Amino acid sequence: MTTVHHRTASVDGLDVFWREAGPAEAPVLLLLHGYPSSSHMFRHLIPALADRFRVIAPDLVGFGRSSAPSVEDFDYTFAALADVTRRFLATIGVSRYAIYVQDYGAPVGWRLALADPHAVTGVVTQNGNAYEEGFVPSFWDTIWADAAERTDATRDALRPALRRDAVEWQYTHGVPDPSAVDPDAWEHDLALLARPGQDDVQLALFRDYATNRELYPAVHAWLRGSRVPLLAVWGRNDEIFAAAGAEAFRRDAPHARIELVDGGHFLLESHLDEVVAAIGEWHPRA
Numbered sequence: 100m101t102t103v104h105h106r107t108a109s110v111d112g113l114d115v116f117w118r119e120a121g122p123a124e125a126p127v128l129l130l131l132h133g134y135p136s137s138s139h140m141f142r143h144l145i146p147a148l149a150d151r152f153r154v155i156a157p158d159l160v161g162f163g164r165s166s167a168p169s170v171e172d173f174d175y176t177f178a179a180l181a182d183v184t185r186r187f188l189a190t191i192g193v194s195r196y197a198i199y200v201q202d203y204g205a206p207v208g209w210r211l212a213l214a215d216p217h218a219v220t221g222v223v224t225q226n227g228n229a230y231e232e233g234f235v236p237s238f239w240d241t242i243w244a245d246a247a248e249r250t251d252a253t254r255d256a257l258r259p260a261l262r263r264d265a266v267e268w269q270y271t272h273g274v275p276d277p278s279a280v281d282p283d284a285w286e287h288d289l290a291l292l293a294r295p296g297q298d299d300v301q302l303a304l305f306r307d308y309a310t311n312r313e314l315y316p317a318v319h320a321w322l323r324g325s326r327v328p329l330l331a332v333w334g335r336n337d338e339i340f341a342a343a344g345a346e347a348f349r350r351d352a353p354h355a356r357i358e359l360v361d362g363g364h365f366l367l368e369s370h371l372d373e374v375v376a377a378i379g380e381w382h383p384r385a
Contacts, residue, residue, distance in 0.1 A: 101146035108190050115187045116164035117157040118288050120149035126220070126383060130156035135266055135288045135301065137163025144367055147375045157187055159207065161300045162291070169296050175303035177311055181210035185187070187334020195220060197383035198225035206311040209318045216321055221328040221383025225374065226340045226364055230320050233344020246309035258352050259307045261298060263289055272335025273363030280368045322351040329355040330381040334362035356381065
């Protein structure tokens with residue numbers, strides 16, 4: 100049985116919690132989670148990959164067991180999340196790594212790559228977007244409207260994404276057999292979302308998401324220039340980030356492998372074996 104360690108590092112006064120497994124000398128695979136989850140979403144993936152990688156899965160600030168300061172005490176932007184993650188890696192002595200990105204993990208991972216282009220040895224993107232084609236309008240139009248207008252009304256229109264039904268939908272929508280998804284996954288997320296101040300934290304990140312689109316040309320240039328090994332393994336039925344977003348990686352990474360799986364946004368909950376098999380055929384740089 101693989102031992103998964105649960106650790107906390109202090110990063111400039113913030114606690115960053117992470118899960119880790121695998122040999123200390125193995126290549127590092129950094130797992131970056133999405134909304135509204137945490138490293139908990141990787142609880143089954145970590146031991147499945149630990150024979151090959153030193154797997155490191157941090158909770159982003161504001162999520163999971165990492166510090167979640169108030170919006171008055173921390174600037175909840177994707178740039179800030181990436182900066183803390185970069186300093187966390189330096190704190191634990193990691194300077195070279197591949198990334199597995201999902202949802203919010205993608206804009207954090209892209210910022211790490213742009214800040215240190217030679218540090219990232221490969222990319223697995225599991226419903227982690229980098230292209231306009233990936234945005235499903237029915238989900239994103241409310242966020243774009245808020246980015247354009249910045250009113251109390253447009254901010255309040257974002258609140259339904261925090262509701263129980265919306266969180267459960269993210270896990271079960273597009274899954275052929277929803278009974279395969281463990282309800283404890285979203286109950287774990289909802290318990291953390293219920294903490295005081297979390298509404299403001301998550302609304303701040305919703306409102307900052309438009310800044311990620313501005314990075315896409317630089318991300319595309321990095322993909323073209325670096326030619327890092329890239330695997331896009333994607334739930335084809337995701338109605339947050341469409342399968343077209345996976346196919347689009349071929350424009351800037353023609354060597355990419357694209358695997359579309361008959362699942363939804365949180366693919367690991369229903370199709371873990373397929374994801375592990377796809378990663379088994381992907382090889383980051385040494």
